[in-house]
Amino acid sequence: MTELMSFMPPLPVLAGQLLIGLINGSFYALLSLGLAIIFGLLQIVNFAHGAQYMMGALCSYVLLTWLGVGYWPALILAPLIVGSFGVVLERVFIRHLYHLHHMYGMLLTFGFALVIEGCVRQRMGSSGNTYPVPSALAGGWKLAFTYLPAYRLWVIGISLTVCLATWYLIEKTRLGSVLRAATERPDLTRSFGINVPKLVMLTYGFGVALAALAGTMAAPIYSINAQMGSEIIIVVFAVVVIGGMGSIKGAIISGFGLGIAEGLTKTFYPQASTTIVFVIMVLVLLLRPAGLFGTSEQQAPNSSLSGDVSLDFMNVAVRRTLVAVSIAAGLAAPFVVYPVFGMKVLCFALFASAFNLLLGFGGLMSFGHAAFYGTASYVAAYTVKTMGFDPMFGILAAMTVVGMMGLAFGYLAIRRHGIYFAMVTLALAQMVYFFAVQAPFTHNDEGIQGVPRGHLFGLINLENQLTMYYFVFAIVLLGLITIWRIVNSPFGYVLKSVRENEARAISLGYDTDRCKLLAFVLSAVLAAVAGALDALVFQLASLTNVHWSMSGHALLMSILGGVGTLSGPILGAIIVAGMENYLASLGSWVNIVHGMIFIGCVMVFRRGIVGEIAFRLGARRSVSRSRREPAAASGAIAASLSSQP
């Protein structure tokens, strides 16, 4: 096909790419519309949207090829089935989160996405399937300059119709005004006798059904596979950041517009076609941070994801002993476990702790730390292998490059708050991923192999497994001490206050944007140390380290261990690395387990392991203390006001 095209004049190429652009745009529009509707009413970013799109495709495939249902019924049935599945998710899980920070919804649905994708991969493998275009829509028209397949026109037509109908429903009808009222004042709307929970449930179902519809229509064009959802959802997040989530119209226009922009790029500069949407996102963030259709800038959210978990209930001696025991265990580890495994745990521990510096102490949830970890791996591998750097200088080079990258990414990302921050970082990291896929020096799927560990400062031979272990151990320990110091520094206190209440910190005179930027850069540089060590340990820098699932790992380790604690991410790293090691033979089960951990942590276990232990012990302590000093307050304001709102 492409060889054929290159012989033709450019007009057909252009027309063909425009058509593909419009098709992609249709899917972007349907998906971002669904996200916008769900976000509008539930205040939740539905991370499972991509997985639900994939389910739509899969569901219609099953209906068509296994059950022999025709295309037309399937077009209705698949969205209905997947939409009902969405309703179940909302009833069983999501509705318990409405009173919590937005981030929890995003994490929960991220867990759904992992589980769904893992299950599908487990069942079908990652190779693709497809089903034929229905006979009524086969064929097409030959125009003077291009060929117009009927099915593609149909897809564009249906998407446009559905989008416009939805827009009309929400902006112009009574149902729409009820929806909007429920978004703004759920309490008032309820008092008018409207069943808000039911409305919320159906809205989620509808948004999910839109995703499934897109999937159903995409199936004959693209191949159906487990990862089709996660690939598209990241682009859709960028679309949403560009368009502004607040606006239905914005979602539709930017969806189609960016599809076309992608098509045009494919014609004129194909290398950039995968990244153009992200580049546009960067430009929009620079010029119009609220998004093209975003109205008023949202105020910074006030509630934080997790509080500082205080471990003061342990006296200093106990804490010192625990730290000493951990260090001793770390020193003894290579005699008990396989040293490479130990080193992996160490790399992960530093990575998760660096990530947690930002999330737990700065309140900033980055979904893009894979970019820092992976880039550092590449830089270290390249400088050490190709340029013959000393391993230590390889690490320093990685820190420098990633530090600058962190500065640039941070500068862009802190222009948005909360969930948008997460989406921006995810999109920026995906840009880095695509760069890594295309750049020659990364060697694509093979990665940079055979990275020599070399001699530290030309003296100490790191090819020796034990020596290498202690080298990694020393660097990681230094990194962790640095994090501990940052958290307890004057800057650390300011950072915590920004996390707790950004508006208040501003009104105290702090330039909170600069604080967040510094935290972001510090976190990136520390993650870079971990990534560079990873490359030296495994003597390999590959796409795995820069893939979004690595960002998911950082999140998983922190949340599982305990966000906002210093020891939590380390514990999380031991568990996650252990699982990866021992469950490796189980294939996609690892993903499913990860997803379930996310779901479990969000639903019942929000403090993480260390946080939960600290809370239990701390609660017992404060109960016993208040028994000793009953209602301490005397003679001051409102000793009488004991109830909290």
Next chain:
Amino acid sequence: MNANILETRGLSKSFGGFYAVRGVNLRVRSGTIHALIGPNGAGKTTVFNLLTKFLQPTQGEIRYDGYDITLRKPSHVARMGMVRSFQISAIFPHLTVRDNLRVALQRRLGTTFHFWRSGRMLDQLDDRADELLSSVGLSDVSNEVAMNLPYGRRRALEIATTLSLDPKLLLLDEPMSGLGREDIGVVSNLIRQVNQTHTVLMVEHNLSVVAELSDAITVMARGRVLAEGSYADISKNPEVRTAYIGSAHA
């Protein structure tokens, strides 16, 4: 000293075509307690957001302490000594009561970005923090995590934090909301005490508090200034009466 510490001209803010604040000329004299009142949705909080630069005005200009601050950053305005409180009490919930104050006091040290130094250096602020805490009666809970305080004491903590910056002008958004009668007395006294050395601009729905405390009052309704003057002038004004009767607050 009777100069105006704060003056706005034609201050307006529109949210997508809807004017929440329109053509407000406000003058706050140095050393006074100035009250900004009006029914719900009148635009009072929006005026506060504009003055402290949390929102950028659509039109108009703001002069504070002799400078045009219309284009300044919010943190800069705060450093110039105009410090606000929030309608919903604004504290750092997971920090201890003393740390809430230390964070506020810390800014003057110029160590905001010192991430390599030990937090011990902040111990030098403890004396001042404890002094402020005792002035609002919170000494006994200085090591308590702030979110465990009852509502009234959180308000007191917020005021102490604001005072710790030694501001020239305090903006208080409904300092009495959610307080019981005793606490209203305590906070009233606190405001009066603060006023000996600071200028206060406050939004307040409790009219008896306004009557008792304020030297001057500005009444807003639907984004505009309806009337200005002393409490006696205002309460006679027929327009003000209709505006209030038309709303939930009588």
